[in-house]
Amino acid sequence: MAEQAERVIPLTEPPAEDGEKGPSKSALKKAAKEKEKAEKAAKRQAAEEAQKKESESNDISKNDYGELPMDGAWPSAFPSKDEVPRVLLTDLEEYFGDASKMDVEGGPHIVFRASVENARSQSAKLAFLVFSRGGASIQAVVAASDDLSRQMVKFCSSVPAESYVLVHGLVKKPMEPVKSTTIQNLEVHVKKLFVEGKAEAQLPMQVADAERPIPIEGEEETVDGRPIVQLNTRLNNRVIDLRAKHNQAIFAIKDGVVALFEEFLRSKKFRGIQTPRLLGSASEGGANVFKVEYFATQAFLAQSPQLYKQMLVAARFERVFEVGPVFRAENSNTARHLTEFTGLDMEMEFEEDYHEVVSLLEELMLFIFAGLKDRYKRETDLVRSIYHVDEFKLPAKGAVPRLPFSEGIKMLRNAGEEINDFDDLSTPQEKRLGALVLERYGSDFYVLDEFPLAIRPFYTMPTAATQAKYNPEKPNEGYSNSYDFFMRGQEIMSGAQRIHNAAFLVKRMKEHETPVDPQGEGLKDYVNAFKAGAPKHAGGGIGLERIVMLWLGLPNVRLASLFPRDPSRLSP
Known part of the structure; x- marks a missing residue:
């Protein structure tokens, strides 16, 4: 019996020295399977790498495609500038407008940079891409041949949309016009393609x-x-x-407005100026200013260049203009308000009456509108094809509707609005008045003149009639030599004749609806400027983004700002 007991084979491994049991049969079996699986995967990967190396060694196009190094070195495979011209897609149609340039065997060679709108594989031997740049787009063909490998076709068809590429190809006539691109009667047959800036495959939006x-x-x-x-x-x-074609057009138009503004004023002998945006005090009064730390004290961001424009007129600059940022700490979350926008400002002496300035400003705006219509028609039509809006109706030159504020109030009352003589207009009332003006005068552009004195800044000149009827008990009653310009029933510009007499300016500062201290920080130097003698002057400040929004019919002013700032947005 003892011998039989000694010959018994244990069904499990003996216990470990520490008394714990060893791995079970199932665990050993699982480990063996994992090992076998890993060995197979390694063999498969090795086979794939070997196949890839063999494929690459046999790839006739291996030097003609890929990703460029970070240093942006020019690919050695690409021809030199002397051999092949560098072109822009936007110039392609014009460049090959001369049919003789197409009479090159196989098609003329070109080199260009562009982004990939889309890339799709038609088969293992054929891929189509769409390249775009500067608002122009063109179809490209990548076809396998004795000189171009299937591997290159596969690479090109897999380039992620929005990647930036360097392309060498032949320009040819397509079999039929390509309706999905802006360049319809030409296409590019790709010979070499390198990715200069690769986009991620999954972007937050397209x-x-x-x-x-x-x-x-x-x-x-x-x-x-x-x-x-x-x-x-x-x-x-x-x-x-911002890569969207219509967004490119919006900001081409915005730049055009600035260029037209400067062109017109320079032709009228205005001088460009640059005034401070950091101020030592909230010089124009009110709470709508941003405070910033400034070393051991605080500063304020300028609400406008208004006071400096006037000081420069007093300094004998005579006619000045400025294009620059304006900051308003207004918690207005509307479709037409920004906390930072671009101001187009001007100020000038006048000879007899402030309406000389109003007339010049009307002429300026008509010049800008005509310039946009003539020079930026393509961009305007592109944007309006997305944001459908009626054609902007303009009056004949010299016939801009110019209404006294009292007349505007009368028109609103006749249309059923309840409004007092000296009330400021609400946004809905402005739009209603704009519709009434359009109906009566056939113009989307008009001027409202002689606003109530009480709703204008302290530096605004009262009308002669208001000064003649001055009542010290009601010093802000009456009208002023001030005006607003409107597009499609919305204000784009506010302006006025300014007080140029120091003593009268001090008086108005003290008795204004919102009094300010003439000896206060930021205002003392301003008042002193007029003590040295100053001419009669007037001017205005125009909101650039408002012009762009209303000309194009955009539903929100943020669309006219590259990186808009509002009460809830400080990035990107």
Whole structure:
């Protein structure tokens, strides 16, 4: 019996020295399977790498595509400038407008940079891409041949949308016009392609999303079953959003407004100026200023260059203008307000009457409108094809509707509005008056003149009739030599004749609806400027983004600001 007991084979491994049991059969089996699986994966990977190396060694195009190094070195495979011209897509049609340039065997060679709108594989031997740059787009073909490998076709078809690429190709006539691109009668047959800036495969939004209108309150938020990307999403991803063709057009127009503004004023002998944006005090009064730390004290961001413009006129600059940022700490979350916008400001002496300045400003605005219509028609039409709006109606030169404020009040009352003689206009009332003016005068542009004195700044000159009827008990009663300009029923500019007499200025500062101290920080130097003698002068400040918004019919002023700032947005 003892011998039999000694020959018994244990069914499990003997216990470990510490008394614990060893691995079970199932655990050993699982480990063996994992080992086998890992060995197979390693063999498969080794086989794939070997196949890839063999494929690369046999790839006739291996030097003609890929990703450029970070230092941006020019690919050695690319021809020199002397051999092949560098072109811009925007110039391509004009460059090859001369048919003789197409009479090159195989097609003329070009080199260009562009972004990839999309890339798709038609087969293992054929891929189509769309390249775009500067508002122009063109179809490209990548076809396998004795000189171009399937590997290159595969690479090109897999380039992520929005990647920036360097391309060498042949320009040819397509079999039929390509309707999906702006360049329809030419296409590029790619010979070499390198990715200079690769985009991630999954972006937060696509450029195609940005090329549709933002949803307007009360309207559907889908188009053709696809959700419309909201304004906040677009602004949070502004770099992608700004690539949209109509956004490129918006900011070409915005730059055009500035150029036209400067061109006109320089032709009228105005001088460009640059005034401070950091102020030692909230010099224009009110609470709508931003405070900033300034070493051991605090400073304020300028609400406008107003006081400095006037001081420069007093300094014998005679006619001045400025284009620069303006800051307003107004907690207004509307579609037409920003906390930082671009101001187009001007100030000038006049000879007899402040209406000389009003007339010049009307001429300025008509010059800008005519310039936009003539020089930026393509961009305007592109934007308006997305944000549908009626053509901006302009009066004949010299016939801008110019209404006294009292007449505007009368028109509103006749239309059923309840409003007092000296009330400021609300936004809905401004729009209603704009519609009434359009109906009566056929103009989307008009001027409202002689605003109530009580609702204008302390430096505004009262009318002669108001001064003649001056009542010390009611010093702010009556009208002023001030004016606002309107587009489509919304204010774009505020201006006035300024007080140029130091003693009268001090008086008005003290008795204004919101009194200010003439000896206060930021105002003392301003008042002293007029003690040295100053001419009669007037001017105005125009909101650049407002002009762009209303000319194009944009639903929100933020669309006219590259990186808008409002009460809830400080980035990007």
